[in-house]
Amino acid sequence: MIPYMRMKVPLAGTHQEIFSKEQVKQEPLSGSSGETAPAPVLPKGEIVPPPPSFDFESPSLISRIFPFLLGLIALVVLIIVATQIVPRFLAGGGGPVSLTYWGLWEDENIMKVVIADFERENPNIKINYQKQDIKQYRETLTNRLSQKEGPASPQGGPDIFRFHNTWVPMLKTYLLSIPANIYTNGDFEKTFYPVAQKDLKMGNNYIGIPLEIDTLALFINDDDFKAAGLSPPATWDELRTAARQLTVRDSSGRIVKSGVALGTFDNIDASSDILALMMIQNGVDFRKVDKSISRDGRNLGEDTLAYYVSFAQGENRIWDDTLDVSTPAFAKEKLSMYFGYSWRVFEIQALNPNLRFSIHPAPQLSGESKTFASYWVEGVSKNSSHPKEAFLFLKFLSKPETLQKLFSEGSKLRLFGEPYSRLDLADNLKSNQYAAPFLAKAKDAASWYLASNTYDNGLNDQMRKYFQDAVNGVLRGISPGTALETAAKGIEVVATQYGL
Numbered sequence: 001m002i003p004y005m006r007m008k009v010p011l012a013g014t015h016q017e018i019f020s021k022e023q024v025k026q027e028p029l030s031g032s033s034g035e036t037a038p039a040p041v042l043p044k045g046e047i048v049p050p051p052p053s054f055d056f057e058s059p060s061l062i063s064r065i066f067p068f069l070l071g072l073i074a075l076v077v078l079i080i081v082a083t084q085i086v087p088r089f090l091a092g093g094g095g096p097v098s099l100t101y102w103g104l105w106e107d108e109n110i111m112k113v114v115i116a117d118f119e120r121e122n123p124n125i126k127i128n129y130q131k132q133d134i135k136q137y138r139e140t141l142t143n144r145l146s147q148k149e150g151p152a153s154p155q156g157g158p159d160i161f162r163f164h165n166t167w168v169p170m171l172k173t174y175l176l177s178i179p180a181n182i183y184t185n186g187d188f189e190k191t192f193y194p195v196a197q198k199d200l201k202m203g204n205n206y207i208g209i210p211l212e213i214d215t216l217a218l219f220i221n222d223d224d225f226k227a228a229g230l231s232p233p234a235t236w237d238e239l240r241t242a243a244r245q246l247t248v249r250d251s252s253g254r255i256v257k258s259g260v261a262l263g264t265f266d267n268i269d270a271s272s273d274i275l276a277l278m279m280i281q282n283g284v285d286f287r288k289v290d291k292s293i294s295r296d297g298r299n300l301g302e303d304t305l306a307y308y309v310s311f312a313q314g315e316n317r318i319w320d321d322t323l324d325v326s327t328p329a330f331a332k333e334k335l336s337m338y339f340g341y342s343w344r345v346f347e348i349q350a351l352n353p354n355l356r357f358s359i360h361p362a363p364q365l366s367g368e369s370k371t372f373a374s375y376w377v378e379g380v381s382k383n384s385s386h387p388k389e390a391f392l393f394l395k396f397l398s399k400p401e402t403l404q405k406l407f408s409e410g411s412k413l414r415l416f417g418e419p420y421s422r423l424d425l426a427d428n429l430k431s432n433q434y435a436a437p438f439l440a441k442a443k444d445a446a447s448w449y450l451a452s453n454t455y456d457n458g459l460n461d462q463m464r465k466y467f468q469d470a471v472n473g474v475l476r477g478i479s480p481g482t483a484l485e486t487a488a489k490g491i492e493v494v495a496t497q498y499g500l
Contacts, residue, residue, distance in 0.1 A: 097386045098126045099393060102141065102158040104134055104376065105343075105418075110409045117405075118396045125389050130158070138167060138456040145174040145381055159384040160394065162376050164454045165199040165447055168207065169498040176380045177205035182391045191398075191422055195373045195445040208377035209394045211403065212418035214341045215445050216273050216372045217437045218363060219348070222356040224336040232360040236278075236307075239337065239363045243311070243318045246336040253315065254322075260337040261326035263312025263319045265471040268326045269452065272464045274339050275471070276450040277372040279304045281365050286448055287500075289491060290484035302480040309474045321475075331355060341374060342438045346414050359437040373445035374452075375421070400425055449494075459498055466490035 103111065108129055115127045132140075144157030163171055178188065188206050189197050193213055200208045218239075220232055224246055233239035243259030250256050265271045276286075282304045284292045292300040311318045323329060330338040331351035339362070340348075348355065362371045378397065380390040396402055403420055410417030416435045419442075420426065426442070429435045449463045469490075470483040494500075 096124050096126070097389045098128060099160060099384075099386060099390055100158040101127055101129045101393075102132050102161040103129060104132055104137065104162045106406070106410065107131060107413070110406065110413070113409050114397065114402050114405055117402070118393060121396075122389075122392065125386075125393065127393060132162075134453075134455050136455070136457070138163075138170070138454070138458060142170065142174075145171070145383060147383070157381055157383060159386060159390045160378060160380055162378055163208065164451065164456065164460075165196070165208075165210070165373070165375050165377055166449050166451050166454065166460055167456060167458075168199065168202065169500060170456070170458050171379070172202055172207070174382055175202070175207040176382050176384070176387055176391075177202070177207055178209065179388075179391055182395045183209070191424070193373075193421070193423060193442050193445065195442070195447055196375075196377075196421070199447055200377060208379040209398050210375060210377045210421040211397055211406070212375055213373065213421050213439065213442050213445075214343070214375045214419060215438050215442055216270065216277055216339055216341060216362050216374070217440075218360045219330060219338040219340055219344070219357055220360065221330070221333060221336045222358055223333075232358070233337075233363050234361075235366060236363045240311075243337060244316070247318050255317070255320060257333075258319050258323060258329070258335050260311065261319050261323075261329065261335055261339070263309055263317065264321045264475065265468045267321055267323060268319075269344070270339055270341070271452070271471070272450040272467050273372050273374060273452050275304070275308055275467055276448055277362060277370075278308055280372060280446050280448070281368050281370045286491065287495065288488070290481065290488040299481065301484050305470060305474060305480040305484060309471060309480075312475060327351075330357075342416075342419055342435065345416075345434055349415065359434060361437055361440040369441060369444045371441040371445045373442070373447045374454075398422070404428070449500075459494065462494045463491065466494075 108131060111129045115129060119126060141157065141161060141163070145161075147157065157174075168175075183191065183206065185204070185206065192210055196210045196213070197206075200206050200210070218232070225232065225242075228242075228245055230242050230245065233242050239260060243262075246257070246259035247255060248257040261268045262274065268274070279286070279289070279301065282300050283294070284300045284304060289301045290299075294300055312320050324332070324334060326335060326338055327340065327344060327347060328351060329335040331348045333352070333355065345359070348357070364370065378394050380387055380394065384390050397406075398421070400422060403422060403425060407417030407420065416432055419435050419438050420429065423443075426439050429439060449459050450467060451460050452464065454460045466487040470480075470487045473483040473486070474480055
């Protein structure tokens with residue numbers, strides 16, 4: 001309501017313009033003659049002051065107020081953009097998002113450092129990291145991912161989860177492909193090791209982002225090698241010669257100290273990985289493990305199996321099934337050479353902090369440069385309600401500076417963090433005596449479904465069982481050829497089951 005706008009009001013049958021309540025006083029009308037009261041007479045010389053002007057239709061007032069209103073509107077819009085739109089754009093859009101992330105090896109205290117960095121950059125995204133137990137993890141993960149409900153429900157699985165590089169056939173129906181705005185295929189291939197490119201490609205797309213790489217390496221007891229005047233073996237022939245020299249027996253011929261843990265299956269940690277390493281180096285095709293023939297007509301699978309088992313055969317055997325399991329045997333200084341992955345360093349150090357040992361790349365056949373890889377990868381569930389934000393987080397985790405921070409945080413709690421998955425960070429660990437050997441031949445690494453300690457109760461464990469039977473069969477007197485024929489039939493069954 002505008003109280004003093006000029007307006008016409010009816011007055012006793014006539015219309016008179018009213019300017020102000022104070023300026024015009026109207027005498028009361030008398031009688032009913034219809035006469036109009038005389039106009040008031042002002043003192044001579046007095047000037048009538050103009051009425052107060054609050055006319056909002058006045059052009060001069062509009063021109064003064066309009067810029068102010070426009071500025072106020074602009075300020076309100078700016079505040080809305082700054083507090084709402086920008087954070088949502090940075091966070092990938094939408095409202096507040098909560099992502100569940102299942103990890104395996106890293107404690108929350110390590111992960112929370114980089115998670116906090118991500119959440120500062122993306123305030124609308126919250127990461128709920130949950131460290132899982134490896135025992136029955138693959139089965140639990142598969143069961144949760146198979147639920148129709150999304151991750152937000154009690155039955156739903158995680159948005160982001162860690163899985164083994166060999167689990168792709170078991171999880172392929174639950175994994176989302178990496179979008180091009182996170183990594184194009186070309187970017188992925190420039191960033192990560194060739195083994196990851198081979199293992200993680202499904203169709204024309206990649207379905208996981210590795211944050212670490214690990215390969216099989218040779219651990220040696222430095223005191224034993226120094227006392228014997230030996231150098232770390234670079235080839236299998238050198239290893240066999242050194243192992244014979246380092247093996248100690250008592251008067252009855254019983255092995256008191258072994259030169260190397262090779263030849264059996266059940267009491268050697270990573271036995272299937274070692275056998276796979278030898279077969280890969282020898283050119284064996286695992287799908288034709290009994291029929292991989294060299295140019296000169298030799299059966300490559302039979303030769304490899306026979307060589308492996310020979311370390312546990314005969315009076316001059318170097319290892320046998322009466323000995324302790326290889327990891328504690330090495331830690332207790334009952335074993336001079338031992339094969340293992342990077343994480344075994346922490347176990348050995350915990351068992352014997354005073355043990356002087358060093359790590360070296362796995363031995364090679366003459367002219368070869370190959371090793372066996374077993375590593376873990378991060379993926380995004382097809383059930384996730386927020387895949388865009390989940391991949392944004394994985395891109396952040398795989399950045400060089402984030403991986404370096406993770407390595408640094410991990411090194412505060414143990415000897416070193418997880419070896420880098422990125423090719424461009426390999427040189428950063430060249431001077432690290434513990435991590436460097438596992439990266440030395442990572443560019444030439446290969447993998448297959450014989451990885452130990454994945455506890456998957458699936459693809460790896462089933463494949464390992466056939467090779468376990470083959471090794472034990474040869475130790476009982478079955479020929480390597482017959483043992484591999486049986487193994488090949490089992491491999492075919494498992495391969496068909498998982499669509500390899």
